[in-house]
Amino acid sequence: MGTSSTRESGVGVTEVELDVTNVAHGGVFVARHDGRVVFVGDTLPGERVRARITDDGHKSFWRAETVEVLEAAPERRPHVWSEASVDRAPSERAGGAEFGHIRLEHQRELKRQVLADALQRMAGVETDVTVEAVAPPAGATGVAEADGTCWRTRVRLQVADDGSIGPYASRTHRVVDVGSLPLATVRIGEVAPLTRRFPGAAHVDVIAPSADSARVLVVERDGKGRPKPARHGVIHETVAGRTFRLETGGFWQVHARAAETLYHAVQDMIDEGDFDPRASNLDLYGGVGLLAVAVGDRFGETVRITTVESDARATEHATENLAEWIGANALTDRVDRYLQHVTREAGAAERRSFEAATVVLDPPRAGAGRAVVDRLAAVGPRQLVYVACDPVALARDVGLLREHGYELRELRAFDLFPNTHHLEAVARLTR
Structure with a gap:
């Protein structure tokens, strides 16, 4: 060919x-x-x-x-976003919907192939995993469910030199003028200021929290042209009947149903027979405590669990979100540094408690990496529940964990980013 x-x-x-x-x-x-x-x-x-x-x-x-x-x-099929269609010049195609020209069920098959191939090549693991569909948010039309639109609750719009805003063209820093945001929820579409100009701003974020009104955040530049840190207040998200506090500009899953999907997936993935509520259970890269709450909700208010997160404001919110669990704790630290401290400073009894633990980890797109995997394996927890948004990073880390005797026992994948190449996976590993 x-x-x-x-x-x-x-x-x-x-x-x-x-x-x-x-x-x-x-x-x-x-x-x-x-x-x-x-x-x-x-x-x-x-x-x-x-x-x-x-x-x-x-x-x-x-x-x-x-x-x-x-x-x-x-x-x-015809692209779900006309402004990203192959009919336009490449420099004028909006980025962020690179699978939008493919029928939805075939998108999931392609994502499955990427995940399965990465696990086979990088970890030596064969899998028959499927990529599961996730329903669009309440209020979305039947068309949205069929074409994979109306799910994004957070959109970042870039600012051109003339102050106009829009997404970047794919793999460039060229801002594309668009009149629609079909992947975004209806609430985002109602407030997105696509026709306004923001001269001098770094970017414009549009967010629609589940428990608060939609809003627009304008991030200005400092004297060196970099995005200026700013405090935009607190918003609230609701998951499984619980309300979570977080910074307005803080991290939260972008699909309207993603947080709830992962909350339940983590609960289901933990093997109850390997779970010890009194052990030194961990939620690494814990953000505002979503997955620690999922563990607590399944196993009770006396569960011991520590969430570790490098963002101090997120940790503050995690402390509040976990307040009802008497055994819960939230620490501000880098995960690699925290694990290094555990391996160096833990006494014999504490080490046994970590060896009986369940560890949930939800690293950024780059994955945990060798340094964290090596230190995590040295701690030696009984079971790991790994939440991943990048199949190649997950496959690499599964391969690294296999070097330490951990094997992949269960795997699920979710299409939480329809019309893009991204997927979310949840894996359980034990020694």
């Missing part, structure tokens, strides 16, 4: 015809040109496209952008 032609465009940019054969991590797809791998966006396996080479600076691969679909795959 390869190109049928190669030509120079009027501005000296190479354009090629490509047969697309596979999906790759990161929202791009795989083709070959004269034996060289080409990663190309805005297409899908089974298509033939005309593409423009955008990066030929690597020996082993090139990058390209689809200019025209010559032979469409049966899974292609």
Whole structure:
């Protein structure tokens, strides 16, 4: 499979015809040109496209952008966001919905392939996991459920030099003018100031918390042009009948049903037979305490659990959100530094308590990494429940944990980011 032609465009940019054969991590797809791998966006396996080479600076691969679909795959559909469609010039295509041209059920199959392939290659683990659909928020239309729209409760809009706002074009820092935000909830759409200008601002965040009114946050720049830290007050989110406090600009899951989905998934994933409520249970990268609360709600108010989070304000909120659990504690610390302290300072009885523990960890997109995995394995908890938003980072860390004797026992994946390449996975590992 390869190109049928190669030509120079009027501005000296190479354009090629490509047969697309596979999906790759990161929202791009795989083709070959004269034996060289080409990663190309805005297409899908089974298509033939005309593409423009955008990066030929690597020996082993090139990058390209689809200019025209010559032979469409049966899974292609009209893009859910017209301003991201392949019909527009690549520099004018809104980023953030890179799978929006693919039928929803096939998106999930492609995500499954990426997750399964990463686990096989990087961890030596075979899995038959599926990517589970998640219902749109209450009030969304039937069309939203069918096409995967109306789920984002948080949108960041970038600011152009003239003060206009919009998303970046894919893999660029060019701001695209848009008139719609179809992945966002109806409440976001009602308040998003798409026609206004914000000269000098760093970015504009639009958020719609479940227990508060929607709002617009304008983040200004400091004297060096960097985003200026600001306190925007407190908002509230409701999950499983509980209300959580957090900073207005603080981290929270973006899908309207994501927090509740992960709350229940973590509860279900913990093996009750391996759970000791009196052990030194941990919630690492704990944010404002959502998953620690999930553990407490399942196993009772006397559960011992410590949430560890590097953001001091998030930890303050976690302390309040966990107030009813007498065995709960919230610490401000980096996870690697906390685990290092545990391995160095814990006495024999404390070490036994950690070895009997269940550890929930929800690291950022880059994953936990070797330093944290090595220190976590040295602590030696009985079971790990790993929440991951990046399949490759998860696969790498599962492989690292296997080096320490931990094996993947159970895995679920959720389509919490429809029309993008992202997914969320929850894994349980034990020695």
